[in-house]
Amino acid sequence: MKKYSDLEYLKLSKGKKRLYKLQSFFCAIPQKILALFLGLWNIIKGCCLKVRDEALDIYSTFVHGDWKTKVSFLVMGFGCLARGQILRGLLFLLFEVVFIGYMFIAGGYWLSMLPSLGKVGPSEEYNVIFDTYVTTYNDNSFKILLYGVLTIFFIIAFVYTWRLNVKQNKLAEQILSSGKKLRSGKDDLKSLVDDQFHKTLLSLPLIGILVFTVLPIVFMILVAFTNYDGTHDGYYNNLFTWVGLTNFNTMLSWTANTGAGTQSYAATFGEVLSWTLMWAFFATFSNYFLGMFVAMAINKKGIKLKKLWRTILVLTIAIPQFISLLYVSKMFAKNGIINGFLMSMGWIDEALPFWDKASWARITVIIINIWIGIPHLMLIATGILMNIPQDLYESARIDGANAWQQYSKITLPYMLFVTGPYLLTSFTGNMNNFNVIYLLTGGAPTNPAASSAAGTVGYTDLLITWLFKITTGAESQYYLASVVGILVFVVVSLISLVVYNVLPSIKNEEDFQ
């Protein structure tokens, strides 16, 4: 491909400019992907180097350190205690005691069971005295997996703390040898509201995220490699165990399954994915452009009652979605108000099948989503539109630009430039827009051919509602839900990566031409 310099580029005709941009966009993709892999490689290399440096540092600390430091390698916090930093020393020591105690009492067991996820399932025994079968519950796969992961987290935390302990010793030696004083426990406490204040502030939120987000996500990723479902719940009926990549094979295989539908899982997944992307595209951009349009209409000079219009629109944000969406979905039902009204006016003879035909349902969902989504965009666009310098429009008007030209040359590029990141997040947000789909249609109308883990898959089901249906379905195939979840993550992160990496190159070019 021929590369133009800036001057040559400016000389090109409009059509050729577009073509050139498009070409360079697509030519850049392989480069970007290559750069991505190179970046990954660099990260891995960096990590390896870091580990080597750390090891060397630990070694030299041990070799050159005094006896207090050397003891600290085994008894954490000894160095601190011996040098008078009582508080730090006690904390280190306490952590080590707790860790070793935990590993002996429980951690070792969980860790040793992790490879098998439990050996003995619940067993029934005949009890002669009461003349019944009594079940004894034995291993608990769920707990083994959960506490196993937790133990691994704990080990990582311990290694980190141990390393910190070694570093502390080295630092203390350096400080003492240069003749300065060490910080006392009181100073340490004081610094928690001063220069270490960020640690105090972050501790609570981060513990919450670690326990309620990171741990569950790691757990669920691991579940994708097990056979955890309603009939293998790991304690009450059967144990579950590792099955390797079987679930991914099931989800991505093209052979028809024998279950509910005749379609293969891969075909069903493909259909749901393509509708999810289609939905995200239309939902995002219909809201974006219509919301911008409404905002411009309300902001236009000479329009009165601006506040009233805005307040009316904002109602859909204020009222909880489950009320408004459930009600609207009933309005569009066969015996609902909309059909009743149309029939009483004599415009139609038969009820319109808003929710009964695939294409009808899909279009209705997108249109109702506009009702929900425009107000948000209207608010955002109002804020941004007010920031556009008015003299730009003035000079455009003097040059004889009409309304459309002003819009396409000033307003739209400005909006796109400012809201670029927002567009991306709202696209991925719409991909996971559970509420609108589930409350409006529940995924209906059902696709009879689609195979599903349990229950049904409909033509308006997004990946996220499908996931929900799998987990709440009769068989509760959690492992398939977690495969779907992982695939959702892969799709979302791929889209985000591509947009972040590829888009700015053309976006920057388009700043205000």
Added chain:
Amino acid sequence: MTQNEMNQKTSGPVKQHMGLRASRMLSNSAIYVLLIAISIIWLIPFVCIVLQSFRVESTWQVGYVIPQQWGLDNYRNLFNTDFPRWYVNTFISALATAVLQTIIVLCMSYTLSRFRFKMRKPLMRFMLILGMFPGMLTMIILYRVLKDLGLTQQNSVPGLILVYVASSGMGYYVSKGFFDTIPKSLDEAARVDGATRFQVLKKIILPLSKPIVIYTILTAFMAPWGDFVFARYIAFGSSAGSNVAVGLYNWLNKDQIAKYYTTFCAGGVMVAIPVTVLFMCLQKYYVEGVTGGAVKG
């Protein structure tokens, strides 16, 4: 320059001006028509739901809007169901979430906006990636864990609050954007005068942060009223542990809808009124938050 050209020069702008005025009048009235149409479309469902909540003659869907017989039967009926319980459940969890979530979000966003520490960038990137996992997936395990702790079904409210609040630190974007706009020189001036970081937060930043505090409280308070997924998972079939969204949703099931449709409308109105009034009162702060957040990304 000929006379003709002169004429053209002077008459041109005048003519254009007249044209502009007329076209502006025309376009403005077109916009008014459009805005009125939009307003009607936006209001219809809400008007309908209010009207139907007063309908007495039938509890099932009918093809007309204005009731033939008006009355408060549906509202009275609400008290014969578990609705008051759901309402209290939701209210308590909304209140607790509003307080705790605000504290957590503000801690998180303030720190990420103001402090520069080694793990800051990796932490933010990590949370961005974490956010790409569908949160619903975590429900499966959280349900099992909460069940072991005895915080599900009838006792779902504390469990629900825990789930809402615990991960809320991930939603720091909007308020971080706000804190970024407060000039750092303020902090530095106070630090030079010997204030600790804590004092800076308490005496300087917090008084300036009223808009974002109100925005965070408002959104945190409103979310539990509309939460459906997590609440349904944790209540798991127990009516006493449901919140309004789950309870009202179940009234629209196929076997219940004939009996409860108008009661659903009444319940919907009862839920919508306080939330909407609150939102409308604090609208200004919401708009500030939303616009700020979108621009920052």
